[in-house]
Amino acid sequence: MLLRGRPRALGAAALLLLLLIGFFLFGGDPDCELGSEREARRGGGDPGSIPGSPTPRVPPDGRPRSRGTAAFDVDPPADPGGHNSSDCLPPPPPPPKCELLQVAIVCAGHNSSRDVITLVKSLLFYRKNPLHLHLVTDAVARNILETLFHTWMVPAVQISFYDADELKPQVSWIPNKHYSGLYGLMKLVLPSALPPDLARVIVLDTDVTFASNIAELWALFAHFSDKQAIGLVENQSDWYLGNLWKNHRPWPALGRGFNTGVILLRLDRLRQAGWEQMWKLTAKRELLTLPATSLADQDIFNAIIKEHPWLVQPLPCMWNVQLSDHTLAERCYSEASDLKVIHWNSPKKLHVKNKHVESFRNLYLTFLEYNGNLLRRELFGCPCPPPPGAEQLQQALAQLEEQDACLEFRQQQLAVHRVHITFLPHKPPPPQPHDVTLVAQLSMERLQMLEALCRHWPGPMSLALYLTDAEAQQFLRFVETSAVLSARQDVAYHVVYREGSLYPINQLRNVALAQALTPYVFLSDIDFLPAYSLYSYLRASIEQLELGGKRKAALVVPAFETLHYRFSFPSSKAELLTLLDAGSLYTFRYHEWPQGHAPTDYARWREAQAPYRVQWAADYEPYVVVPRDCPRYDPRFVGFGWNKVAHIIELDAQEYELLVLPEAFTIHLPHAPSLDIIRFRSNPTYRDCVQALKDDFHQDLSRHYGAAALKYLTALQQPQGPV
C-alpha cells in the first residue's frame, strides 16, 4: 500500500509543482503572451507548424505569405489555460549586479553624433550595470564623442573607439541605396573589428531609444541555444514580404524578416562559424541578381538568416518597437505592458505619421532634453574605476569649506562642463595662412545676435554656447528655421552644458578658442557687431604686418557702442566718426568704464592712417586679433568682472605688442544687463569674491613672471575697480 500509494502521491506532488512552475514562470507576465516570440518560434501562423521548434521554420517557398500579419499579432491564446514553455520563455534572471555589459554603435558625422548621445542618455538613465561602449566612428564623430565623454565623466562607463574609415574597404564594394550609406553596412564587420576576446555585444542603431534597463536585454543571451549567435526582433512592416508595391523586390528573408536596429551578437560563435566568409558569400551571391542593398546591413543579415536559420534567436517584439512608415508595431505595443526599446526607423524619424507617435515622441524628448549631468550617478556597490580626473575633482570639492563666502565661485571654477563640440554640421575653412576666426560665447538670451553677426562677419566663427540640454534643442530649431544661419557651414557651434549658478565666461571662451581652426583668432564678444569690412581688412592687415613670423602682436579692434537697438550701421570709418560726433555712437563704455579702452587712444585712432603701438595700462580690455596659439583665458574668472582684463595682462606679460588697427572697428549693441552684472552691482560679497580672484591672479602672475609682473601689481594699488 505504502509503496503503491507513494507513486501516486509523488505523481500528484509533481503535477502540483508543474502547475506551480507554470503559474510562476509564465502566468504572471502578460508580455509573455505576446505573439512575437511564440510565433516567430513557430515559424508561421499556420496551424500545422511545429510548436516548440527551436529555430524558425523555413516555409517551402522561402517567402511564407501565409504568415501574413500574424507573426507579431497577438493571437487569442489557443490554449488559454497553459502556456507551453517553448512558446513563451520567461524573462531570464537579470545579469549579476555589477556585470559589465558590452554595447556597440556605428556613428558617423555631426547629426548621428547628436542622435547617439540621446540614445546613450536613455541607456544610462535606466542602466544599473557598468557599460562598455564600443563606438565605430568616422573622424568627425570621434572628435565630438571623445570630447563629450571625456567631459561627461559618467561613472562605470568605458568607451572604446574604432576607426570606421579603416573598416570601409571591407564593405565599400557593396552597392547600397539606404540613407545610412556605407556606415549602415558596418555592423557586418563587427566580429572582426571588435576585440577578439569580446564574446557578446549588443549592437544598436543610433535611432533607437531605451525605455528600460539594458540588462534585461542582455539577459536574453541566456535564451540562445548552443548554436544561435544573433538575437533579433522580427520586422514590424511588410517590406520583406515584397508586396508593398508593384515590382517591389526585397532581399530574401524569413517571412517578414528581422530588423537589425537592435542585435544581440555572440561574436565568439560568429567568428567560429566563419562569419566573414559567410556574409560575404551571401552578399555576393545575392548581388548577382539584386542591384544593391535597400536596407543596408539588414538585407544581408536577413539573407544570411534565410540561409542559416539556426543562427537566429528571435527576441520579444518590445525590444525593437519599429516606428517605420506603415509600421505594424501597434500589434506589439498595445498588448505589451512595457515598451523596452523604440526604434525611429523611418527616414522621417520623429516626423513619422502614426496615431500614437506623440507618446513615443514624448519618451524620445525626455532624453533629448534630459540634463546629462544628472547621469553622473554612481552605481552603488559596484567597484568601478572612476572616470579620469574624477577622483581629483572629488578631492578638490571635498576641500572646499562650506562657510567660505565665495564657495559659489570656487564650486563654479571646479565644475567640469560637458562639451559637445561642433553641435551642428560644420565644414572647416580651407587652410589659408592669414585667415581669422571670430571667437565668442553666448547663452540663449543672445541668440538673436547670431543672424546679424553672420551678416557682419562672412568668415569662419567658433562660438561656445552655454545651454541646458533642452536649450540646445531650441537652439537647433532656431538655426534650422533661420535661412541666414542654415546657409553658413563655416560657423562652428560648441555647446557647453550649464552647471552651477555663475556664468563660466572664460571657460566658454577657451572652448571656442581651442576649436578655432585658422591661424588667427578675433577674440570678440557676442553683443558686438564688427564693421562689414573687418574680416577682409584683418586678413590683409595680418599679411601686411607679417604677423605670425617673429612678430608677436595683438591687433586691437577699437570698440564703440550704440544705445539704440535699431540704428544704421556705419559702412566706413568716416561714417562712424560722423555718428560719433553726432552723439549717436560712443566709444565703448564711455560713460561707465572709460579706462577699459582708454589706452586704445581714440583721439589718435581718428587720425591714424597706419597701425600704431599702444602700451598696456590698468584695466585695459580691448578686443584683439591674435595667433590661435595665444594664451588661454584664466578660467578662475567666473560670473562678471575682470575676465578679459586678466587675459590682456597675460598677453602683455608674454610681450605681445599691442597694435591698434586704423580702419578696424566693432560696435556694441544695447541689451539688458545680465543677471551676473546685476549681482555684481547689488551684492558686496560678490564684489569681494571677484576681488579675491583678482588677488589670486596677481599672486600667480608674480610667481610666474617675477619682477616683470610688478607693474601689474603697482597698477592694482590705484584703487579703481569696475563699478
Next chain:
Amino acid sequence: MLLRGRPRALGAAALLLLLLIGFFLFGGDPDCELGSEREARRGGGDPGSIPGSPTPRVPPDGRPRSRGTAAFDVDPPADPGGHNSSDCLPPPPPPPKCELLQVAIVCAGHNSSRDVITLVKSLLFYRKNPLHLHLVTDAVARNILETLFHTWMVPAVQISFYDADELKPQVSWIPNKHYSGLYGLMKLVLPSALPPDLARVIVLDTDVTFASNIAELWALFAHFSDKQAIGLVENQSDWYLGNLWKNHRPWPALGRGFNTGVILLRLDRLRQAGWEQMWKLTAKRELLTLPATSLADQDIFNAIIKEHPWLVQPLPCMWNVQLSDHTLAERCYSEASDLKVIHWNSPKKLHVKNKHVESFRNLYLTFLEYNGNLLRRELFGCPCPPPPGAEQLQQALAQLEEQDACLEFRQQQLAVHRVHITFLPHKPPPPQPHDVTLVAQLSMERLQMLEALCRHWPGPMSLALYLTDAEAQQFLRFVETSAVLSARQDVAYHVVYREGSLYPINQLRNVALAQALTPYVFLSDIDFLPAYSLYSYLRASIEQLELGGKRKAALVVPAFETLHYRFSFPSSKAELLTLLDAGSLYTFRYHEWPQGHAPTDYARWREAQAPYRVQWAADYEPYVVVPRDCPRYDPRFVGFGWNKVAHIIELDAQEYELLVLPEAFTIHLPHAPSLDIIRFRSNPTYRDCVQALKDDFHQDLSRHYGAAALKYLTALQQPQGPV
C-alpha cells in the same frame, strides 16, 4: 519493475522540480538576498529566532537591542545554497496590465504642493497603470493642485480631493513636535476619510521620489497574510532604539520600528479591525507618559504595531530608502541592484549630509526639472476615459492643416499650458475696496526686472511666468537668494509651463489677471517701472473717481521710455518732464510706433491737473487700470503683435471710458528685442499670420458688437500696421 521504477523516477523528478523552483524563484534576484524582509520576519538577529514565522517576533523586553544594526544589514547568507521561502519572497507578479492603482497623499500649503508635484512626476514617469490619486489637501494646496491637474491633462490619472481642514479635529488633540505639523498626523484617519469601498491604497509622504514602477510596490499586497493590513519598510536609523542621545525617549516600536513615508494599507481590513478606536486608544495611552509625538503619525503607527504585530507586513528596504540624518540606508542600497523609492526624510531634505547624496539628488533633480508635458503619454491598450477636454483638443488639432502657413500660430493657440498658480508662498492682501494688483507676465530673460519692480510697486502683484520646469527651479532659487523678493508675500507668481514656439502672451496675461485678488488691476508689462507713488496714487484716484460703482472706466497710466539701462528714475511728474525736455526720456515708442500711445495726448497730460477723457483711435495700446472683472485678453494673439491693441478695442467696445490720470506715469527700460519681435520684423509669413489673426479678431468683433464695431473696421482700412 515498471511500478517500482516509477516512484523513484517521480521522486527524482519532483526533487529536480523543487530545485528548479528554488532556482527560478529565489536564486535569480539578488535583491532577494537583502536582509530587510528576511530579518524583519525573523524578528531579530539572534540565531534562536523562529525562521519563517509569519509575523515579526516581539522580543520579551519590547526593545530588542540585540537586533542592533543587523535588521537591514546584509548578512553573509547563513545557508548559501538554498533560500527558505519564508526568508525571502520572490517579487510577486505585477498587477494586470490596466489595473487601477490607488495612491493617497496628504498635502498642505505652497511648498508641499511643489513637492507633491515632483513626487507625482516620478510616479507618472515609471507607471504603466492607470492611477487614482487621493489628495488630502488644505485650501491652498487644493487650489494649486486642482488647477495644475486640470491643465496637465495626463491620460489615465483620476484625482479626488479630500478636505484636510474637515479632518483636523480628528487629530488636533494630539500634541506633535514634528515639522510636518498637524498634517503629518492625517494619515491615521485615511481609513475613514477615503471612500468606504476603497479597499487598498498606497500612502506616500510628499518627500519621496520614485525610481521604479509603482505597480511593483502595489504587487506586494499579494504577500499580505490574511490578517496583515499595513505594509511598511523598517526604519533605517536608530531613532526608535532610543540610544541617540541621553534621555532620548522615543515612542515604543518593534526594534528599529517602521517608517511611514511609504505605506501599503488594506483599508478594508483596518476598518474591520476597528482601526479608529485602535489607534486612538494607543495614542491616548502613550500620551499619558509621553508629552507629544516626535515623528507625527509614525510614532503612533509604531506604537500600534508593537501592540498588534500581526498587522504589519514588512516590505523590502529599497521601497523606502531613507536619507534621514545619520541614515543607515547604505546597508540597503549598496547591495540592492535597484532602488525603488527614495525618501528625503531629513528636515534638511536635499541638503542632508551623506556621501552618496549627490547621486540621489540627481535622481530627484531629474523629476524636479522634468518637462511635465512629456508625461501626457497614453497607456497603450488601456481603455481609460480621456481627461476633460482632451477629446475636443485632439479633434481641434486633427483639423489643422499641415500646409497652413500659420500652422505654428494655430497650434500655439490650441496649446493647453500646465499652470501652477502661487508657485511660491503667498499671502493674499487683506480686502480693501480700492486696492490694485499689478498684473504682468514674463519669462526668464526678464527676471532681473523683478527686484526693481518690487521697489517701485509696494502693493500686490500677480505675475505669470512662462518657464520650463527646470527654469521654474532657477526662478525659485533666484527668489530665495534675493532679499528684496523673499521679503514680499504679496507677490503671487504663477508658473505657466512652456509649450510651443510662440510666446502665448495673452494666455499668460489672462492667468495673471484671473489670479488677481483685489477689486482693481493695473495691466502692465514687465519691462516697465511705475512711478514710486503710483500704487498709492491709483488707490486714491479710484476712490476719488468713485470707480466700481456705476462708472465703467479704464484709467490710463501714461507710458515713457528711457534708452539707458542706468538712469535716475524721476521722483515726480515735474522731474519726469525735465528729463523729457532734456531728451533723456521719450514718450513710449516715440520713434518706432507713436500711434500706440498718441491718443493719451502727452501735450495735454503735461498741463493736466485732473483726469481727462480720451477717445479710442486705431492701434491705441495704453497701460490701464480696470476692475478685476474686465474683459479677458484675446488668447488667439500669440507671439508678437496686436495683443494689447485688441484688448483695448474690447474695452472700448464694452464702453469703458478712457481716463488719463494726470500724475500717473510708468517708464519702459531698454532691453534687446525678443526673438518674437525679431521674427515679426524679418519674416513676412509671420507678419501675414498676425494680419490673419487681426482679420479673424475683427470678424468676431463685428459678429459680437454689430454696427458698433464698424469704427474699428474703418480704422483698420487705413493701412498702418506695426513695423
